[in-house]
Amino acid sequence: MDIRPIKTEADYDWALKEIERYFAEEPEPGTPEGDRFDVLAALIESYEAKRWPIEAADPVDAIKFRMEQAGYDQSALARLLGSRSRASELLSRKRPLSMEQAWRLANEWHIPAEVLLRPYHLGGETA
Template sequence: MENIRPIKTEADYDWAIAEITRYFDDEPAVGSPEADRFDVLAALIEAYEAKHYPIEETDPVDAIVAHMEMANLDRAALVRLLGSASRASEILTRKRALTMDMAFKINREWHIPAEVLIHPYHLANDGKETAAG
């Protein structure tokens, strides 16, 4: 077992992943030196991934569309949820921003995380982008 070192390169990253993976099958006892080593490796890996592999924030409209596809829901399902065909269409075409009430309904009924639904996004506005939210 090598000493822990900073993760500066992909080779260092691969090493850290290999080191931490060993703990998945043989979980260390809480409070043990191995558990501390696991925690330090996890923190180093998380920091390296955040810097080199950032995850973009999910766009609310993209999240709704993805959920509809995964759950095999059609546009009519969104119409029923929001109560208006024109409102559902305007949301999906980015001509109208989600209101808090809409976000609440979508969160409650479809279980899309509220933090995704309230994230600011751009509306289509005659070729100009306008922030929503």
């Protein structure tokens, strides 16, 4: 197997070119070509995660994304949280999520609890 670590952009470009041939016809798992594909994919994924890390969304951004994704409006959030003012204050970052609200959002709207429990800033539009 002629695979090497990805340390530079040139190495990354090489790995992308190498793996590209497998996209048209993915190799059988467990074969030498299948193993090569898996190793290349893991190397590329690791390099991309280090080179271009993606910051996890803060709780308010995650709630807004879920609302958009599911077609929920602010009144749906208000029903879930118990009042329109709580929903408004939460979305405008004037009030933090309580543990009970995070639990409801995780169970009812299927937003991962680890996202909802993440610390975030109040008082502005960004985390």
